[in-house]
Amino acid sequence: MAYEYRPFDYVPPPGLTAAEPRHRVAIVGAGPIGLAMAIELANHGVPAVVLDDNNVVSVGSRAICWSKRSLEILDRLGVGQACVDKGVTWKVGRTFHRAAEVFNFDLLPEDGHKMPAFVNLQQYYVEEYLVARAQAMGIELRWKNKVVAVERHADHAVLTVETPDGPYELEADWVIACDGARSPVRGMLGLEFEGELFEERFLIADIQMQADFPSERWFWFEPEFHNGQSALLHKQPDNIYRIDLQLGWDTDPEVEKQPERIIPRIEKVVGHKNFTLDWTSIYTFQCRRLRQFVHGPVLFVGDSAHIVSPFGARGGNGGLQDVDALGWRLAAVVKGAQPAAILAGYDRERVFGADENLLNSSRSTRFMSPEDGVERLFRDAVLHLASRVDFARPMVNSGRLSRPCTYPLVAPDADLPSGARPGSVAPDAPFDDGWLLDALGREFVVLALGQEAPAVPGARGVQPALNDHLRRRYLGSAERAVYLIRPDQVVAARWLTATPDAIAAAMAAGWGG
Amino acid sequence: MVLVTKPNIADADGFYARLLATHRGLSAAESHALNARLVLILANHVGEADVLEAALALARDGA
Numbered sequence: 001m002a003y004e005y006r007p008f009d010y011v012p013p014p015g016l017t018a019a020e021p022r023h024r025v026a027i028v029g030a031g032p033i034g035l036a037m038a039i040e041l042a043n044h045g046v047p048a049v050v051l052d053d054n055n056v057v058s059v060g061s062r063a064i065c066w067s068k069r070s071l072e073i074l075d076r077l078g079v080g081q082a083c084v085d086k087g088v089t090w091k092v093g094r095t096f097h098r099a100a101e102v103f104n105f106d107l108l109p110e111d112g113h114k115m116p117a118f119v120n121l122q123q124y125y126v127e128e129y130l131v132a133r134a135q136a137m138g139i140e141l142r143w144k145n146k147v148v149a150v151e152r153h154a155d156h157a158v159l160t161v162e163t164p165d166g167p168y169e170l171e172a173d174w175v176i177a178c179d180g181a182r183s184p185v186r187g188m189l190g191l192e193f194e195g196e197l198f199e200e201r202f203l204i205a206d207i208q209m210q211a212d213f214p215s216e217r218w219f220w221f222e223p224e225f226h227n228g229q230s231a232l233l234h235k236q237p238d239n240i241y242r243i244d245l246q247l248g249w250d251t252d253p254e255v256e257k258q259p260e261r262i263i264p265r266i267e268k269v270v271g272h273k274n275f276t277l278d279w280t281s282i283y284t285f286q287c288r289r290l291r292q293f294v295h296g297p298v299l300f301v302g303d304s305a306h307i308v309s310p311f312g313a314r315g316g317n318g319g320l321q322d323v324d325a326l327g328w329r330l331a332a333v334v335k336g337a338q339p340a341a342i343l344a345g346y347d348r349e350r351v352f353g354a355d356e357n358l359l360n361s362s363r364s365t366r367f368m369s370p371e372d373g374v375e376r377l378f379r380d381a382v383l384h385l386a387s388r389v390d391f392a393r394p395m396v397n398s399g400r401l402s403r404p405c406t407y408p409l410v411a412p413d414a415d416l417p418s419g420a421r422p423g424s425v426a427p428d429a430p431f432d433d434g435w436l437l438d439a440l441g442r443e444f445v446v447l448a449l450g451q452e453a454p455a456v457p458g459a460r461g462v463q464p465a466l467n468d469h470l471r472r473r474y475l476g477s478a479e480r481a482v483y484l485i486r487p488d489q490v491v492a493a494r495w496l497t498a499t500p501d502a503i504a505a506a507m508a509a510g511w512g513g
Numbered sequence: 514m515v516l517v518t519k520p521n522i523a524d525a526d527g528f529y530a531r532l533l534a535t536h537r538g539l540s541a542a543e544s545h546a547l548n549a550r551l552v553l554i555l556a557n558h559v560g561e562a563d564v565l566e567a568a569l570a571l572a573r574d575g576a
Contacts, residue, residue, distance in 0.1 A: 377545055377546060378549050381552075
């Protein structure tokens, strides 16, 4: 079943008839990142108005691979379970060279996590769920409201917004640009991306067919069905399959996007003609970012701040991690509990995260589309060896899939398992009848294991009954530990035992981030 | 560990001859490909990042 697009209602905004009181936060763009940002802020008690130039969810599947961390974030926003229920859960990726499998990976080889490693789900479903959630929470979504000018002031910004009924001005203390890779807001501020543009062209096709492919990610180098190039196959719900085909830089996109060119290529991939084209797109790679994500009262989140090649699923997932890092900090600033200077922590951490994503996706791209000469020589040498000897298999790079990064925090640490060291997302684990991550978030938490939680003003104590998963992920060989966990579920500091003063000091440092 | 730069192959002339013999009959492109595979195989055998880094630097020096 192809997706049925239902337009959202445009309502003439009050600003058309009289000046609106200044908003605390205006979000530009109602894609997955803008919507998630609005819900995250609402969860922290901060209202935001969302402006979108369109009135419909994403056209085409676009972002389809949602990582475990993204599902955990979406779960906190109230739509995680809907995404898991509708999506195709997978964790195994297979890479082929010609007809032989040369490498495979299992992204979640252990149990004891609420969320799976990955779910494939078309972006339009994620947006549909987020819109419904935002509307249920009373968040104001203004469709057909196109931002055409941004004026920055010391403590606020003024947006000029065009609507079907004419333009109006809207003031906000903070403007969050979630307006995507071609971010008009970025252009209006005269800001430019820095980084690499790869000269490679890919065709994406969503096809609808009855088939029995397993729920795995399949990637081919030089498959027999696609002469000398690479190809990727992903299963989505509703019998939709995503196929990415490398086209080469010399091809003409206008020619290649004609159905009479696309259909024979797809026939070779799936081996028959029994499918229909649902959506196609042609893209080139870029791996670039803004130098800074905080520009006075204007904050950049998601693709407006950084863009990567799609093969690591690091675009949408990276954007949700931006939302995670910004929400609690901005909410504290808006409420006057913290100075605006703490937003430097958002900038520092997500520039770090973006650089990790850029590094990984640039390396994948270089492996998939080597330049002629020595790049191709070594790429081919790795593929040649990978079918015969184990050591070359991990060098085969068809995309390193998104994982949350570990921020380089300088914080109290102890001899405890490295997976939960300061700067990491707290690993999930069974907790009483539910899950640990459900007991964390929105505020600082003192997680006490094997001892009572020291009482610290401004933090909530959590003392789970110990189980094997908690022991393995948080204690190792230790008998007790205290973890301080930030509102974004990142470990801020940890000790074997700690005084309330030591925890309070780490919490103050954690706000500074 | 540090990169071994003192003689370390017992029969150096014999190894050199084996290296040439391995390439015999290959085109220049095939020889380049063989060398690339050989670099990867030996690098994996060495494994240690410091040693590999020193080897890369030594090989690059004078290029």
